Amino acid sequence: MTTTAHSHPVASDSITRIALNLTVMALASGMILAVINHFTQPIRIANEEKMRAEAQRKVAPQQATSFEAIKGFSPDNTWYRGVDASGNRVGYVIPLKSRGYEGFIEMMLGVDTDHKIVDFVIVKHKETPGLGALAKEQPFRAKFVGRTVDRLEVSAKPEGDKIVAITGATITSRAVAKGLRETLKTLKELEADDFANIPPALAQSEEGHE
Amino acid sequence: MNEAITPDKVAEKIGEENAGFKGSKQTTFAGLVADGILAKNPVFVLALSLCPAVAVTTSVKTSFAMGVAVLFVMSFNNLFTSLLRRVIHPKVRMPTFILLIATMVTTTELFMSAFFPALYQEMGVYLKLVVVFAIILARAEVFASKNSPVASFMDGFGMGLGFLGAMVLAGVVREVLGTGTFWGYPVLGSHYQPILMIVLAPGGFITIGLLIALFRTIGAAKEKARSNASTPSAQVAEAAHA
Numbered sequence: 001m002t003t004t005a006h007s008h009p010v011a012s013d014s015i016t017r018i019a020l021n022l023t024v025m026a027l028a029s030g031m032i033l034a035v036i037n038h039f040t041q042p043i044r045i046a047n048e049e050k051m052r053a054e055a056q057r058k059v060a061p062q063q064a065t066s067f068e069a070i071k072g073f074s075p076d077n078t079w080y081r082g083v084d085a086s087g088n089r090v091g092y093v094i095p096l097k098s099r100g101y102e103g104f105i106e107m108m109l110g111v112d113t114d115h116k117i118v119d120f121v122i123v124k125h126k127e128t129p130g131l132g133a134l135a136k137e138q139p140f141r142a143k144f145v146g147r148t149v150d151r152l153e154v155s156a157k158p159e160g161d162k163i164v165a166i167t168g169a170t171i172t173s174r175a176v177a178k179g180l181r182e183t184l185k186t187l188k189e190l191e192a193d194d195f196a197n198i199p200p201a202l203a204q205s206e207e208g209h210e
Numbered sequence: 211m212n213e214a215i216t217p218d219k220v221a222e223k224i225g226e227e228n229a230g231f232k233g234s235k236q237t238t239f240a241g242l243v244a245d246g247i248l249a250k251n252p253v254f255v256l257a258l259s260l261c262p263a264v265a266v267t268t269s270v271k272t273s274f275a276m277g278v279a280v281l282f283v284m285s286f287n288n289l290f291t292s293l294l295r296r297v298i299h300p301k302v303r304m305p306t307f308i309l310l311i312a313t314m315v316t317t318t319e320l321f322m323s324a325f326f327p328a329l330y331q332e333m334g335v336y337l338k339l340v341v342v343f344a345i346i347l348a349r350a351e352v353f354a355s356k357n358s359p360v361a362s363f364m365d366g367f368g369m370g371l372g373f374l375g376a377m378v379l380a381g382v383v384r385e386v387l388g389t390g391t392f393w394g395y396p397v398l399g400s401h402y403q404p405i406l407m408i409v410l411a412p413g414g415f416i417t418i419g420l421l422i423a424l425f426r427t428i429g430a431a432k433e434k435a436r437s438n439a440s441t442p443s444a445q446v447a448e449a450a451h452a
Contacts, residue, residue, distance in 0.1 A: 022302045044323055
């Protein structure tokens with residue numbers, strides 16, 4: 001940076017003037033951003049809602065034509081039951097999150113009535129682009145399709161029935177599998193008494209939600 | 211262009227050349243834009259903003275998005291800095307410049323998260339880090355605070371284009387070699403065994419390093435061609451970088 005002497009028409013070095021200059025700028029900046037946020041916020045929410053609905057349809061069993069929210073879950077953590085055209089229950093759509101390499105990976109899992117994974121999507125994540133971020137792509141997701149809770153182990157190298165981790169992103173791969181495993185376990189417990197006892201962690205909105 | 215160029219040296223150097231615009235030897239708007247793309251390319255020549263260049267260029271899509279975001283921020287930040295240059299108190303010009311940049315970046319963020327949520331997700335923290343790009347503050351201080359709004363906009367636009375070009379170039383090399391795809395679509399066939407290292411951080415440094423070397427070589431060849439323009443070697447050099 002050069003330290004050129006600026007010619008300044010109202011150059012006054014009084015501290016009030018300097019402070020005022022910065023304050024006015026900061027205020028103006030805040031106001032501009034507030035206005036922009038005001039107009040983009042509804043679009044952002046609508047788009048998020050749309051993505052959520054799309055994700056729901058993508059992961060649910062194919063026969064599902066509508067989704068009903070299961071009672072007792074917190075609004076931002078609602079589990080859905082998939083229902084087919086003739087009213088039969090065909091599976092579940094479950095939101096979940098798991099601690100990944102960087103922050104939480106938010107996912108949506110779809111299972112059929114046998115608790116076999118239909119598909120899952122990653123809704124939000126902070127994983128490394130080109131590495132951990134590959135977890136949301138089809139080749140990795142395909143490895144989970146049809147698996148049940150007892151077949152969700154991840155290994156860095158091909159090993160028996162285990163899911164092979166994404167090269168360079170073992171932590172992300174494990175995090176995804178762990179999240180799905182724990183959710184399937186919870187599902188089994190909750191289904192046993194037909195969702196009568198939903199654990200407090202799922203029933204209330206979580207603190208420090210990100 | 212043979213000596214190592216540091217930001218300080220650049221500032222010093224362009225401070226001396228004082229024809230046409232202050233802080234640039236160019237005399238036309240087109241010249242200012244061209245300067246940003248080639249002679250003063252932020253990544254390849256000035257070697258600024260290498261952190262995001264390494265971090266985000268793992269795919270063409272994220273590289274492109276980052277480049278466009280920076281292009282927008284730089285052009286308009288230069289414009290507003292220039293418009294406000296007589297209002298900003300010299301003693302607080304640095305904080306004010308940063309404030310302006312932060313406002314521009316946040317605006318970009320708000321728009322991106324609203325209209326391109328998936329892409330916004332993929333860029334993660336690096337979009338926020340645009341606030342502390344040395345190149346943007348440098349252009350505000352060296353150029354925009356001393357020139358007319360239009361010239362400043364053009365300077366930012368050229369520099370932004372230079373950055374965008376550099377990002378996309380690095381992104382193409384890394385995505386094609388590192389994953390065998392282009393913009394997410396497979397291009398090298400299933401036989402191709404991707405060089406994973408290219409998409410990892412070390413591959414980023416190596417790719418950028420090689421691209422800088424390439425740029426310098428072309429620059430040197432051009433310089434040589436200019437100095438003996440009448441000799442046949444000029445045509446050879448022209449052909450070499452065509």
